[in-house]
Amino acid sequence: MAEAHPRLGLITAQFWAGLSPVWVAIFSPVLVATFSPDLGPVYGPNGGSSLVQPMHQIRVASARVQALFNPTEGHLQWAQLKESIFAAWIDVLQRDFYASIPRYRDHGFVNLLTGIWTAVSSFSVSPLFFFLCLGYFAPGCLTQDPACVSPPPLNGTPIFPDDVDKIQLALNLEYLEAEFFLNGALGYGLDGVAPEIAQGGPPPIGGKKANLDRLTHQIIEEFGYEEVGHLRAIKSTVGGFPRPLIDISSKNFATIFDNAFEKPLSPPFDPYISSVNYLLASYVIPYVGLVAYVGTNPNINGYVSKRLLAGLLGVEAGQDAVIRALLYKRADELVLPYKRTVAEFTARVSDLRNRLANCGIKDKGLFVPLQLGAENKTTSNILSSNADSLSYARTPAEILRTVYGTGDESKLGGFFPEGGSGSIARGFLKTP
Incomplete structure (x- = not known):
């Protein structure tokens, strides 16, 4: 697996250094729970959908990030990144959040976190928010080889x-x-x-x-x-x-x-x-x-x-x-x-x-x-x-x-x- 671009690590570190502790407290547990690699697809108590298909979209899109780095000019092509990645991420957070965190499923904290993500997703996605995600997932999610991820099945129902x-x-x-x-x-x-x-x-x-x-x-x-x-x-x-x-x-x-x-x-x-x-x-x-x-x-x-x-x-x-x-x-x-x-x-x-x-x-x-x-x-x-x-x-x-x-x-x-x-x-x- 290829390593994340060194400039990404530098910018991410700079971002975390200036991030308000309040935002760290809000986003950190949610992002880890949502995208932790040890969480497989789950069945929500009300028949919620699985993370498999949107997570596939995320990984395929994220695997293209390396190609969007420009080593000679040292910058990221923001429009392409936002278009290819955030549509999938926001889809997961809004539509599949409840099913994605079984460890919190039986706690009232779920309602609070769901409300936070609903509010966040109503705003435009900024480079700042993008760095927040990269800070967690650059080593793995962004360098995932699409060939290692099964394509979405033709039958889109996780569990009948x-x-x-x-x-x-x-x-x-x-x-x-x-x-x-x-x-x-x-x-x-x-x-x-x-x-x-x-x-x-x-x-x-x-x-x-x-x-x-x-x-x-x-x-x-x-x-x-x-x-x-x-x-x-x-x-x-x-x-x-x-x-x-x-x-x-x-x-x-x-x-x-x-x-x-x-x-x-x-x-x-x-x-x-x-x-x-x-x-x-x-x-x-x-x-x-x-x-x-x-x-x-x-x-x-x-x-x-x-x-x-x-x-x-x-x-x-x-x-x-x-x-x-x-x-x-x-x-x-x-x-x-x-x-x-x-x-x-x-x-x-x-x-x-x-x-x-x-x-x-x-x-x-x-x-x-x-x-x-x-x-x-x-x-x-x-x-x-x-x-x-x-x-x-x-x-x-x-x-x-x-x-x-x-x-x-x-x-x-x-x-x-x-x-x-x-x-x-x-x-x-x-x-x-």
Whole structure:
């Protein structure tokens, strides 16, 4: 990335030196909140538009600033700068300000700042105001290569109203994964890592630190933190709900594996007792999220919604692939004291999920008959996929049947003793 013109830095410094502290106090937090690079597109509580399209205009226009510097004469061509940049900036400040600062969204300060910007934008844009903006963003925004910014989509709607409930359903699964992975690696979950994410929801049942080897611990801890990011991303985009009651106890997993083998295991399966047990328990969870996202994808319409879903699906698929690969390496290992191989455990769990979802075969263990392998040429099934090696998809009803462990989206149990949250999950209940 090219550096900002040295004369720009000098003039900006001179400007800040003479700027009234009152104006610094007014503009500084607003500009940082509005244009901070770590803020992605967000969904306003009243369906406000996203910053993606206007921010693209800003970056493309700003990238031309370098060409407008005249090194030999040492001056800026004001008319061109104002025309190319400020139209986009003022558009953002007036039209998208509310959605651009989620960190202030729930505070009355928003109203004050919005009023300030409305007043400011009613005046002509002066070189002085331009320098104010450059003082913050010259190092990055003004030197952004347009090729690094995706063009505005043809569909100009960031998030369709119908997208919200569909994406929020996934919060249930993300809460489940976050609590299971964080507790397994650290001995505590969201309440110890990011309590604001839980929004005061009830603590999970039975979570505890697992007896993991160093490699497995490192992987599971990373997965846990990734789930925290997923929860934050979903909530900052489409909103959300408090953590539902989640059961990740040894007793619940013992029931799952008893059902998988269609008889009680003795002693009851304990996911926290060893690395291999924990990986087998992990095999139960992320794949459900993966097929849920694949199933949701065709029904999502907003371009911000699609970007969020694609990002979630990519990491979810990666987590499932890592877990399956680690188990594949131990496929022939006996799981003690049951004298059943790791491969058989995975096959049993996959069969159970197919039975619970009750919509055909969309899940397979680590090994399959040759006719079900990739291009009918392999019996390994490290990545579960269909005849075209594409991920399977499941509907919301199938997902809830599976995580409830009841085979009925209206009958609660399993990981969610009180049911999942959100409009879709609650809508399936016979008595909401």
